[in-house]
Amino acid sequence: MPGIVIIRREGNIQEMVNMMPTIKDVAKLANVSPSTVSRVIANNPRISNKTKEIVNDAMEKLGYHPNFTARSLASKSTQTIGLVMPSSGEKVLQNPFFPEVIRGISTKSHENRYGLYMTTGNTEDEILEGVYELVQGRRIDGLILLYSQVNDRMMSYLLDKGFPFTVIGKPFQNENQITYVDNDNVKAAFEATSYLTELGHERIAFVGGGMELVVTIDRLEGYRKAMESASIAVREDYIGHHEFLREGGREAIEKLINLDAPPTGLVVTDDVMAFGIVNTLEQMGLKVPQDTSLVSFNNVIFSELATPSLTSVDINIFRLGYEAAQCLFEKINQAELPPRRITIPHQLVVRDSCRRV
Incomplete structure (x- = not known):
């Protein structure tokens, strides 16, 4: 036998x-x-x-x-896909968004019996150089970009090479030529801001990432639309851009709290930044939501466990990764497939970090 x-x-x-x-x-x-x-x-x-x-x-x-090695040699396939991080792994993995989105990608890759290759760099040039080596050396069958930014040279390069790739995030350019998976970030930020205006807040600040990131551009647009819808003027000094880290949250709130009329409500585009804000306010003798109400994004696992628990927009991080991998494998197997846009639903999860004015 x-x-x-x-x-x-x-x-x-x-x-x-x-x-x-x-x-x-x-x-x-x-x-x-x-x-x-x-x-x-x-x-x-x-x-x-x-x-x-x-x-x-x-x-x-x-x-x-x-025997995957033998099969890879025979089919000229590496049985591996690459993941492109927005910055160094040391910084990226401090934010639970990335481990969770990678879990979604890994789950789908395991179903397809594919391995993962992660590439990072301290600068955009270093990240690009790493991708050039992967693509030109045919060390991977496809790529998933875990971010989307303005004037992205990498997307232009991959389009020019005709190399299979998908993006988590809406492309800034060539949207109709690229397969991508994203939330409706304009709508999500509109709903998050509107929740605060419905609680009576008028002095509402926006804390986001850098304006080179498309997700920041979209969420800022949603914030502005919600303020306009509530007939509230937007103060430009209420808008801040910082890293998606606790330090970024700390820097943001230190500036906002020292304004002549500090905001009573905050729309923060990342839970980790929100944790930094809550901790910094506590050190100042202020509390959430008694002194400042706060809505954040991502709904990571410890948002519910924080004190107070965070009202947060659940963007289905795992599914973002899973669907991005699914789209990539479809492109690898059927190169002629037209570009697709997958919109992952979001949900505002109301907890204890907001109060009515």
């Missing part, structure tokens, strides 16, 4: 015959062709889920494990 090591002893001679299962053995047990087994292993989208289940069950019964 396949998978059994048979030992024969004839006098002083010990002969080992290793009969490992093959694709043909799997095909015979599953009652399909060997080529169908190969397509199942490659997770070909044209194979039905029922056939995949039958073939996978046969592989498990036989103890068959695909």
Whole structure:
């Protein structure tokens, strides 16, 4: 039987015959062709889920494990996709958004039996150089960009090369040529700001990331539209741009709290920045929401556990990653597919960080 090591002893001679299962053995047990087994292993989208289940069950019964190295050589596929971070891994991984979005990508990649290769750099040039090496050396089959920024040289390069890639975030340019996954960030920020105006707040500040990031541009637009809708004038000194880190939140609130009329409400575009704001206010002898109400974004796992628990926009981070990977594998398998736009739903989760004025 396949998978059994048979030992024969004839006098002083010990002969080992290793009969490992093959694709043909799997095909015979599953009652399909060997080529169908190969397509199942490659997770070909044209194979039905029922056939995949039958073939996978046969592989498990036989103890068959695909030789991915050999298959990669034969198909000229690396069985690996690349992830492009916005900055150095040390900084990026301080924000729980990225581990969660990578978990979504990793889950889909595991389903497709693909590995992940992460590239980071301390500067944009370093990140670009890393991507050039991956693409020109054909060390990966496709790329997922975990951010979108204004005048992105990387997207232009990948489009020019015709290399498969998807983006988490709306592209600033060439939107109709690029497959991307994003939330409706204008609408989400409009709803977050409107929640504060409905509670009676008029002095509402916006704390976002850098204006080179498309997500900041969109959320700032949503904030402005909500203020206009509530007939509240926007104070430009209420708008700040900082890193998506606790230090960024600390810098933001230190400036805002020293204004002639400090804001009573804050729209903060990242939970980690919000934690920095809450901690800094406490050190100043102020409290959320008694002195300042706060709505943030991402709804990471410890938003609910914070004191006070944060009212936050849940943007379905895991699903952003999962769908981006799904789109990339479709592009890898069918290069002729037209670009797609996937909008992931969001939800405002109301907790304890806001109060009515």
